[in-house]
Amino acid sequence: xxxxxxxxxAIADDHEIFRDGLRAMLQKQPDILMVAEAANGKDLIExxxxxxxxxxxxxxxxxxxxxxxxxxxxxxxxPHIGIIALTMFDEEDLIIDMLEAGARGYxxxxxxxxxxxxxxxxxYQQQPYYCRHTSNKLAQMVAKSKFNPxxxxxxPEFYEREIDIIADICxxxxxxxxxxxxxxxxxxxxxxxxxxxxxxxxKNTAGIIIYAIKNNLYKPGxx
Numbered sequence: 001x002x003x004x005x006x007x008x009x010a011i012a013d014d015h016e017i018f019r020d021g022l023r024a025m026l027q028k029q030p031d032i033l034m035v036a037e038a039a040n041g042k043d044l045i046e047x048x049x050x051x052x053x054x055x056x057x058x059x060x061x062x063x064x065x066x067x068x069x070x071x072x073x074x075x076x077x078x079p080h081i082g083i084i085a086l087t088m089f090d091e092e093d094l095i096i097d098m099l100e101a102g103a104r105g106y107x108x109x110x111x112x113x114x115x116x117x118x119x120x121x122x123x124y125q126q127q128p129y130y131c132r133h134t135s136n137k138l139a140q141m142v143a144k145s146k147f148n149p150x151x152x153x154x155x156p157e158f159y160e161r162e163i164d165i166i167a168d169i170c171x172x173x174x175x176x177x178x179x180x181x182x183x184x185x186x187x188x189x190x191x192x193x194x195x196x197x198x199x200x201x202x203k204n205t206a207g208i209i210i211y212a213i214k215n216n217l218y219k220p221g222x223x
Contacts, residue, residue, distance in 0.1 A: 007124050010036035010053040012044040012070070013086065014062045018109070022057070025113050032120060041065030045073055053081060055120050057107070060087045060094040068097040075102025082123035092138050099147035105129030118203060127201050134206035136172055140220050142206075143213030150214050156199040163217060165192055170209050170218045 009032055013019050019037050026034050036047035040062040048056065056074065060067040071083050085098035085106035095106050104123045107116060108131045119129040128149040130142070158166070161182075168178045179189045197203065200211040212218040 006031060006033040007055060007120060008033050008035045008051070008053040009055045009057065009120060010034075010038070010044065010047055010051060011057045012038040012041065012062065012067070013059040014039050015059075018059075022116075025116070029117055032117070039063075041067060041070030041073075044070050048074055048078060048081065052078075054124055056081055056083045057086055057116075057120075058083060058098075058103075060085055060091055060098055068094070068101045071098055071101040071103050082126070084119055084123055084129065092141055095138065096141055096145045096147070099142060100145055104149060107131050108133055122203060127203075128207070128210075129203060130206035130210060132204050132206070134204075136209065139206045139209040140213065143210045143220070148214055150211065155215060158196070158199065158217065162192060162196055162199075165189065166196060166208060166212050167218050169193070169196075169205060170212055170220065 009026060011019055011022055011034070013022070016039070023034055023037060026032050035053050036051040038044035038047050041058070042065045044056065044058060058067045058070060067085060071085075074081060074083060083103040085095060085103045086109060087095055087098070087106060088109055098106060104126070105119055105128050107119050110133070111119070111131060115132055122129040130139070164182070165178060168181065173181070175186050175189045175193060179186045196208060200208060202208060202211055209218075213220055
């Protein structure tokens with residue numbers, strides 16, 4: 001596990017007002033250092049070459065060169081840099097393009113400060129990050145795509161009850177609904193959910209769904 005010093009971050013977005021807001025927020029974080037920003041994918045590649053950031057947060061739709069094209073280039077030439085896609089809620093196909101190009105996670109543009117920081121730190125630790133507001137449909141699209149950050153990891157073992165709970169989570173049940181189904185307290189189910197996330201090294205429900213499908217712990221129906 002990497003230790004936190006200053007995590008060097010570059011951002012790319014063609015809307016200056018959005019970059020200004022993101023920069024102002026990141027500059028207030030004690031362990032994050034803003035080192036570069038760009039308005040398109042071509043500028044981003046040049047800035048990465050000069051500044052060598054640890055993390056890149058890149059918009060998907062940009063002029064000159066889009067986020068997916070820039071991500072493919074950066075993944076090929078700077079595989080150690082973690083890339084986080086930044087997107088609107090209705091750009092599901094573009095999120096898949098970014099992940100298949102080499103991004104290790106994604107955020108929606110309405111993500112709050114805490115989630116952005118959490119995503120940066122997760123990807124810095126080489127853990128994938130999926131936005132908290134990921135729909136079940138998008139989670140299944142990601143799971144069925146070529147994106148797979150779990151190929152080389154040693155797989156943890158899951159108990160039968162954990163596998164059952166994983167299936168219930170993938171089917172959209174809340175902790176309260178799961179608790180009623182298996183006659184446990186909500187608190188116990190929440191504890192089991194946290195243990196499952198720890199084993200999978202994911203941060204939220206979307207991570208559970210994607211991990212479960214990628215590792216054949218759950219077989220979804222049609223999206």
